[in-house]
Amino acid sequence: MPLALIPVIAQLASQLIGLYAQAHSTSKSAAQIASLGPTIVNVTAALSQLAMTFKTAQDEKWTENDARWLPIFDQIDHAQQLALDRLT
């Protein structure tokens, strides 16, 4: 288990379960509530992928300014921009 990622996962779980509870309290449809499920799976899959990337970086001793980080930075920035674009 990527131990240091546990707080991230815990925070995520807290947010999503809290969101579920609040969505439920507003009588949202079961389908809308269930739609949170894929979000959980997608994010945990991304965290697992991140842990594997860290493992590779550590095994291969990537430096802080290693060029191999660049495509990872691009992916992270892209995902973050998509999230920010959702904030209307």
Added chain:
Amino acid sequence: MNPRQSFRFYLIALMLVGALSACMNTGQVVKPVGMVQDIITAQTSLTVAINALADMHDAELARQEMAKAGKPVSPTPLITDKAYQDAKSYSKQASAMLISARTAATANDASNAQTLLTAGLNLIGQIALVNGGKK
């Protein structure tokens, strides 16, 4: 919560546990090592928090629409407009801070990177609180 909703809730919880178990079954213990990995972890957490905020806001807009249509909904907003606007502002600030932190880290300016990372993490904590999470 009716039985169908209970089932769906536990299904979601089961999916989360399953995904976590899949991580655990790799038998790997991976911790972020170095400033760049710490910042990447924070950026990932921020992206999750921003998406959760957007989900919350979408749900609130849906609640308002249902209320207008005369459907039975809770009169309590999921998120107030002020809280949403504040969290939106925190999101943009944190995003910019963490990118600056990463730039500093890759330039081997660890001190500046750490300062920016700490500030970014504090903002993520604020967003998580708005999202209904706990610090």
